[in-house]
Amino acid sequence: MKKIEAIIKPFKLDEVKDELNKIGVLGLTVSEVKGYGRQKGHTELYRGAEYAIDFLPKIKIEIVITEELVDDVIDVIKEKAQTGRIGDGKIFISTIEETVRIRTGETGKKAI
Numbered sequence: 001m002k003k004i005e006a007i008i009k010p011f012k013l014d015e016v017k018d019e020l021n022k023i024g025v026l027g028l029t030v031s032e033v034k035g036y037g038r039q040k041g042h043t044e045l046y047r048g049a050e051y052a053i054d055f056l057p058k059i060k061i062e063i064v065i066t067e068e069l070v071d072d073v074i075d076v077i078k079e080k081a082q083t084g085r086i087g088d089g090k091i092f093i094s095t096i097e098e099t100v101r102i103r104t105g106e107t108g109k110k111a112i
Contacts, residue, residue: 001099002094037090066109
């Protein structure tokens with residue numbers, strides 16, 4: 001099993017989610033996060049005062065899937081989250097040792 005974590009722009013969430021559903025991803029976790037990378041934030045003007053926005057709003061998607069779906073999930077996220085502009089995000093892939101469904105006690109693939 002693999003865990004895919006993707007940091008994307010907030011307005012891209014619905015596109016990514018809809019396409020993931022089409023390829024068989026049954027569940028995902030979404031968090032509103034803030035961060036920065038090469039963008040380094042930006043400055044804004046409010047009532048004549050300039051101030052820095054160091055952390056930009058992003059969406060973090062977490063998905064645990066079987067090995068067979070990894071390439072398809074990565075392709076979907078890359079295709080649907082890309083705008084071609086700085087700050088499109090990142091995808092992280094890690095290995096999951098075990099999964100347990102709390103309600104039934106099922107483990108492994110059955111628990112996904």
